[in-house]
Amino acid sequence: MERTLSIIKPDAVANNNIGAIINIFEQAGLAVVAAKMVHLSQMQAEDFYAIHKARPFFGDLVRFMISGPVLVMALEGEDAVARNRELMGATNPKDAAPGTIRSLFAKTIDENAIHGSDSKENAANEIEFFFNNIELCVRTR
Ligand code: CMP
Numbered sequence: 001m002e003r004t005l006s007i008i009k010p011d012a013v014a015n016n017n018i019g020a021i022i023n024i025f026e027q028a029g030l031a032v033v034a035a036k037m038v039h040l041s042q043m044q045a046e047d048f049y050a051i052h053k054a055r056p057f058f059g060d061l062v063r064f065m066i067s068g069p070v071l072v073m074a075l076e077g078e079d080a081v082a083r084n085r086e087l088m089g090a091t092n093p094k095d096a097a098p099g100t101i102r103s104l105f106a107k108t109i110d111e112n113a114i115h116g117s118d119s120k121e122n123a124a125n126e127i128e129f130f131f132n133n134i135e136l137c138v139r140t141r
Contacts, residue, residue, distance in 0.1 A: 004116060010067045028083060032075060037071050089102040
């Protein structure tokens, strides 16, 4: 069993796509083990995306991520990191395979509906960024 972090971004939240996106995860065998809606502050968004600080799109990325609330989740399942990335599709929705979350719900690379951890190491760090141990539920049934 593996865990990964998923963020339903402000565009998908605004379009009322939360349920449809979670349905895709659940149908694919990924279980929600923690979830909360948050409206990130500028400092939180800058911290979370610190790895992209030097990239030209950093300012736009932070502005977008604080433009409205997001739904943050920890997902659990077999190969959760890789499976989540398959379900999301390519970063640029124009390159995303049909049926993937970004092909269904995203319009541009800047507003691309969803974020998912890109490695097991980042997944652990990103989950810890948003959730403490009490908030992470063990699926007892
Ligand atoms: P995400 O997986 O959340 O990680 C960083 C985000 O930066 C990415 O999704 C995109 O929404 C955004 N972004 C904007 N331009 C680019 C780009 N050229 N390459 C990668 N990510 C980009």
